[in-house]
Amino acid sequence: MNPEELTVYYKCNMSRLQHALAFIVCAAIGFVIGYLFYHRIVLSIPVGLIFGYFAERIFAESTVEKRQKALRAQFNDFLDSMAVAVRSGNVEYGAVKFALDDLKLSYSEESDIVREVSYIVFQYEKGGVKLTDLFQNLADRSGLEDIRNFAMVYSVIEGRSDRFGEVLMSTRDIISNKIEIESQIDATITSAKNETNTMLIMPIIIVVFMATIGKGMMDSLFTTLAGNLAATVALIIFGISYVLSVRAARIDL
Numbered sequence: 001m002n003p004e005e006l007t008v009y010y011k012c013n014m015s016r017l018q019h020a021l022a023f024i025v026c027a028a029i030g031f032v033i034g035y036l037f038y039h040r041i042v043l044s045i046p047v048g049l050i051f052g053y054f055a056e057r058i059f060a061e062s063t064v065e066k067r068q069k070a071l072r073a074q075f076n077d078f079l080d081s082m083a084v085a086v087r088s089g090n091v092e093y094g095a096v097k098f099a100l101d102d103l104k105l106s107y108s109e110e111s112d113i114v115r116e117v118s119y120i121v122f123q124y125e126k127g128g129v130k131l132t133d134l135f136q137n138l139a140d141r142s143g144l145e146d147i148r149n150f151a152m153v154y155s156v157i158e159g160r161s162d163r164f165g166e167v168l169m170s171t172r173d174i175i176s177n178k179i180e181i182e183s184q185i186d187a188t189i190t191s192a193k194n195e196t197n198t199m200l201i202m203p204i205i206i207v208v209f210m211a212t213i214g215k216g217m218m219d220s221l222f223t224t225l226a227g228n229l230a231a232t233v234a235l236i237i238f239g240i241s242y243v244l245s246v247r248a249a250r251i252d253l
Contacts, residue, residue, distance in 0.1 A: 006119070007112065009068050010143025012060045022059050027052025033238075036207050037231040039222040047235060054239070067112070072144050072175060074113035078103060079150070079172040086165040092131055092158070095168075097121060132158045146175045196245045203238060 007013060014022070030051025034044035078099050085098035100117045107114050116138055123129040132155040139151035150171045157163045222228075 006137075006141060007115075008141045008143075009071055009112075010064065010141075012064050013067070014060055014063060019056065019060065023052045023056040026055035026059065030055065033204060034235070036204060037235055038228060043228070051239070054243070058243070068142070068144055071112050071142060072146060073179060074103075074107065074111065075142075075144075075147055076172055076175040076179065077106065078113055078117060079168050079175070083165060083168045083172060086168060092164055093124060095164075096124075096131070130158070146171065146178065149174075193245075200238065200242055200245065203234065 027048045029048075031044050031048030033051065034047025035041065038044055038047070081099035081102040082095040084102070085095035088098075090098055096117065100114070100121055103111075103114050103117060109115075120131070120134045120138070123134055124131060132151070135147075135151040135154055139148040142148075150167070153167050153171070154164075157167060222231075
C-alpha cells in the first residue's frame, strides 16, 4: 500500500459516483414528498433538490461514523491479539506480526485493520520507520481518541517491554468499555428512534390519506397561495425535525 492510498477515516471516502447516486436517490425521495404536499411538479423539483443536498450530506456523515466505529472495534481486536503475543514472550514488533497473522483469520485482506497493520509491518521492515511513528500516523488519520491515546502512550514507553503489555490491556479495556456503553445507549434510544421516525412519517401518511379519501378536502392546500405557504412551512418543520432527530441520536466517538 502506497502512502497516498492510506485512508483518512475522519473524512468521507465515498467516490464521486457514490455521492451522485446517493444524491439522486435522496432527491427522488424529496421530489415524491414535495409532490405529495404541493401536487405541482414545478414546486416539487426544488424540494427534491434541497432535500437531496442535505440528506446526501447526512448519509455521507453516517458512512464516516460507521467506518470509524468498525475501525475502533477492529483495533480493539488488534490490541487483544498483541496482548496474547506479549504474554507468549513476544516484544513490540513480534507482537504486531503475530497480531497480523491472527487478524487475517478473522478479517479479509481488504478490511481496514488488516490493511493498516500490513502497512505498519511493511514500513517497519522495508522502510525502517519506527513503530511509534507508524502508530501515530494511524492515530492521526483515524480521528479516534482511543487510538490517539494509545499512540501517545506507546511513544513514551517504546522499547520498555515490561510496560508494553500493561498499555495494551489498559487501552483494550477502555475501548471495550466504550463499545459496551455505546451498545447500551443504542439499545436504550432505539425505541425513541422508532417513535421519532413514526412521528416524522405520520404527516406524509395523513396528507396521502386525506388527498386520496377526502374528495377535494385538500384542494385548497394544492391550489391556493395560502395552502402552498402552509405546505412549505410544514415541509420546513419536517426537515428541521429530521435533522434534529439524526443529530440527537448521534454518539460522539
